[in-house]
Amino acid sequence: MGADSFSAEAPVLGPGISEAVEWAGLVVARAHGMHLTQPDGRRVTDLMGAAGVNLLGHSHPGYVQAMTDQLQRWMIGAHGSDAREDMARQLRRLLPGQLDRIQLYSSGSEAVEAAIRLAKSATGRYEILSFWQSFHGRTMGSLAHTSGARSGLGPPMPGSISAPYADCAHCPLRLTYPGCDIACVDLARDVLREQSTGALAAVLVEPVQGRAGNVSPPAGYLARLRQLADEHGALLIADESMTGMGRTGVVFASDHPDVRPDIMVLGKGLGNGYPVSAVCSSLELMQRGPFGAPSASSSSYGGFPLACRAVAVVAEAVHDQDLAGRARLLGERLLNRLRQALAGLPLVAEVRGQGLALGIELDITGKEQLRRVFQQLLSAGVLVMTGGRTLRLYPPLTADEAELMAAADTLAEVLRRHWGEK
Numbered sequence: 001m002g003a004d005s006f007s008a009e010a011p012v013l014g015p016g017i018s019e020a021v022e023w024a025g026l027v028v029a030r031a032h033g034m035h036l037t038q039p040d041g042r043r044v045t046d047l048m049g050a051a052g053v054n055l056l057g058h059s060h061p062g063y064v065q066a067m068t069d070q071l072q073r074w075m076i077g078a079h080g081s082d083a084r085e086d087m088a089r090q091l092r093r094l095l096p097g098q099l100d101r102i103q104l105y106s107s108g109s110e111a112v113e114a115a116i117r118l119a120k121s122a123t124g125r126y127e128i129l130s131f132w133q134s135f136h137g138r139t140m141g142s143l144a145h146t147s148g149a150r151s152g153l154g155p156p157m158p159g160s161i162s163a164p165y166a167d168c169a170h171c172p173l174r175l176t177y178p179g180c181d182i183a184c185v186d187l188a189r190d191v192l193r194e195q196s197t198g199a200l201a202a203v204l205v206e207p208v209q210g211r212a213g214n215v216s217p218p219a220g221y222l223a224r225l226r227q228l229a230d231e232h233g234a235l236l237i238a239d240e241s242m243t244g245m246g247r248t249g250v251v252f253a254s255d256h257p258d259v260r261p262d263i264m265v266l267g268k269g270l271g272n273g274y275p276v277s278a279v280c281s282s283l284e285l286m287q288r289g290p291f292g293a294p295s296a297s298s299s300s301y302g303g304f305p306l307a308c309r310a311v312a313v314v315a316e317a318v319h320d321q322d323l324a325g326r327a328r329l330l331g332e333r334l335l336n337r338l339r340q341a342l343a344g345l346p347l348v349a350e351v352r353g354q355g356l357a358l359g360i361e362l363d364i365t366g367k368e369q370l371r372r373v374f375q376q377l378l379s380a381g382v383l384v385m386t387g388g389r390t391l392r393l394y395p396p397l398t399a400d401e402a403e404l405m406a407a408a409d410t411l412a413e414v415l416r417r418h419w420g421e422k
């Protein structure tokens with residue numbers, strides 16, 4: 001494999017891949033922990049982490065061993081297996097009590113799609129409320145609830161309603177928390193009063209908006225959405241594809257007594273790179289409508305043993321090694337380090353985040369400037385994720401603290417060197 005094989009692929013691959021992957025143009029020969037190694041031996045610190053997928057770190061020894069062993073024994077078919085039993089046992093220790101059943105799928109979009117189907121099935125209704133700047137996937141149902149990706153694709157799924165998210169740094173009501181008393185939820189209530197036909201099946205929300213730039217809503221926001229869903233007799237779906245399994249410093253960002261989602265979607269880090277996602281809910285909801293009928297919610301790969309083994313290893317590590325606690329601690333230190341190092345830099349509008357899902361929002365106008373920042377960082381050996389005007393950082397939850405701080409220092413040094421003055 002030559003170092004220029006990224007461009008050698010170009011005549012074959014279709015356009016439309018991730019902008020950050022395209023800008024990076026990287027070819028990777030092997031990877032370990034938080035590092036990617038190119039064919040010529042150069043190393044890159046991977047803070048992109050496939051946008052939150054790399055939970056345990058690249059080539060995690062326990063993961064590689066368990067997956068290799070499973071691959072050698074059996075991988076095709078959704079029959080019962082020790083892998084699935086193990087997965088069920090490990091997930092049970094993490095999941096909130098009300099979510100006692102899981103169905104497996106292959107991608108976050110597919111699981112969001114299944115969650116919408118489940119909500120419609122259980123309520124007999126068809127409207128879904130989601131939020132501005134959300135990302136829930138690109139299949140047609142999830143796309144209806146994904147901001148900025150619909151243009152040119154015709155009418156979205158009927159019954160799709162959206163209202164502003166609690167993005168306090170860019171409050172659509174120009175209010176300030178806590179004085180606002182989370183007025184954006186009152187606005188969502190007004191939107192429903194105007195637009196709903198009385199058939200609201202679910203409120204669909206990211207507990208932290210990932211693609212929008214790792215935007216955390218204020219305390220109490222999710223509980224207000226719970227109330228809003230209850231007022232309408234609707235379900236609450238927490239899409240924890242990015243936030244789940246410890247990423248934001250708690251195992252699940254929506255696991256709170258005042259929130260108690262009826263349905264949770266998991267993906268990304270759930271399989272640490274093996275494509276597996278899940279819909280978690282209760283038996284009562286799953287068997288209420290057509291969702292629970294024979295073959296009504298299956299997929300070709302759902303529940304295959306390699307996927308189950310991947311989830312079992314991840315869930316065991318998250319539980320036994322308190323990876324959520326680690327993400328919280330490391331995340332606080334990383335956030336402080338970045339805030340200090342970037343303070344006063346005109347390029348930087350905000351440094352934010354929870355756990356190991358951080359965002360550096362830039363004060364820029366166009367994509368070209370974002371691309372330049374991204375590529376300068378990569379030249380210095382630091383790979384980040386992008387989203388809107390934000391650099392998004394998703395180190396593995398197992399990251400070595402000294403390496404992480406060194407990467408933060410490099411990042412800050414590059415931004416200061418090139419964009420120190422406006």
Ligand SMILES: Cc1ncc(COP(=O)(O)O)c(C=O)c1O
Pocket residue numbers: 051106107108109110112135136137138206210211239240241242267268
């Ligand atoms: C919150 C959320 N939901 C769903 C998805 C879609 O997942 P996938 O790309 O695996 O289809 C994503 C992907 O970024 C996501 O962040």
